[in-house]
Amino acid sequence: MRKNIAAGNWKMNLNLDQSVELAHQVSKEQIPNDVEVILGVPYPFLYSCSLHTNQNNKVHLAAQNCNEHEKGAFTGEVSLDQLISVGVDYIIIGHSERRTIYGESDELLAQKIKTVLSKGLKVIFCCGEPLNIREGNKQEDFVANQLKNGLFNISAENLKSVIIAYEPIWAIGTGKTASPQQAQDMHAFIRNAVKNQYGEAASKEVSILYGGSVKPANAKDLFSNADVDGGLVGGASLKVESFVPIINSF
Numbered sequence: 001m002r003k004n005i006a007a008g009n010w011k012m013n014l015n016l017d018q019s020v021e022l023a024h025q026v027s028k029e030q031i032p033n034d035v036e037v038i039l040g041v042p043y044p045f046l047y048s049c050s051l052h053t054n055q056n057n058k059v060h061l062a063a064q065n066c067n068e069h070e071k072g073a074f075t076g077e078v079s080l081d082q083l084i085s086v087g088v089d090y091i092i093i094g095h096s097e098r099r100t101i102y103g104e105s106d107e108l109l110a111q112k113i114k115t116v117l118s119k120g121l122k123v124i125f126c127c128g129e130p131l132n133i134r135e136g137n138k139q140e141d142f143v144a145n146q147l148k149n150g151l152f153n154i155s156a157e158n159l160k161s162v163i164i165a166y167e168p169i170w171a172i173g174t175g176k177t178a179s180p181q182q183a184q185d186m187h188a189f190i191r192n193a194v195k196n197q198y199g200e201a202a203s204k205e206v207s208i209l210y211g212g213s214v215k216p217a218n219a220k221d222l223f224s225n226a227d228v229d230g231g232l233v234g235g236a237s238l239k240v241e242s243f244v245p246i247i248n249s250f
């Protein structure tokens with residue numbers, strides 16, 4: 001169901017104490033009725049944070065990645081059953097840092113999504129173009145391909161377990177946010193792509209988040225757009241003083 005969502009992606013930041021304290025502080029908040037909060041916590045701290053997020057039914061836990069295989073000899077990898085056992089509800093799939101730094105292909109992402117959905121978990125599927133693509137005004141083709149090859153081989157029923165996050169790479173960690181209009185244009189484009197693939201009802205139900213230098217100062221302007229259902233927030237999700245105002249920006 002389409003919801004307003006404030007999701008934090010902590011990436012490879014914070015230690016155990018800092019993570020638990022942040023999860024505790026966020027979980028103590030009175031989250032507005034129409035908002036869901038998701039915390040993308042580093043693997044080692046998921047369980048400890050779950051003891052706090054469990055206390056607030058509007059706060060959920062995400063892992064930032066997962067392995068596409070069920071189990072077995074995959075040294076250093078983490079399986080979905082393991083993530084389920086520590087209280088995870090969502091998996092972030094296809095973040096640009098996984099695509100570009102770790103070479104994750106659309107095919108691999110599609111495989112991960114299939115495994116995540118088969119386990120009854122939810123997906124936050126990231127897409128978004130690099131700067132040179134934006135400069136060539138080819139962002140729509142680029143994102144359409146990411147959707148087609150990475151996401152659109154799932155069923156309409158399974159799409160109900162997916163949140164899409166549009167994160168233009170040139171706006172991630174750079175302080176350069178997409179303008180509210182640029183975000184709205186791409187979100188409308190993505191929603192239309194969902195409509196073409198799955199029909200109008202599905203396109204109206206899917207939540208599409210914007211990510212890339214979301215801050216308390218720009219969250220309201222971004223989230224007030226018709227097709228922007230919230231944010232996937234990196235840097236500003238690491239402190240309760242900056243994340244809570246974003247949660248309250250709808």
Ligand code: 13P
Nearest residue numbers: 009172173212213234235
């Ligand atoms: P920043 O908010 O730090 O730009 O990061 C965005 C992001 O990559 C969230 O997944």
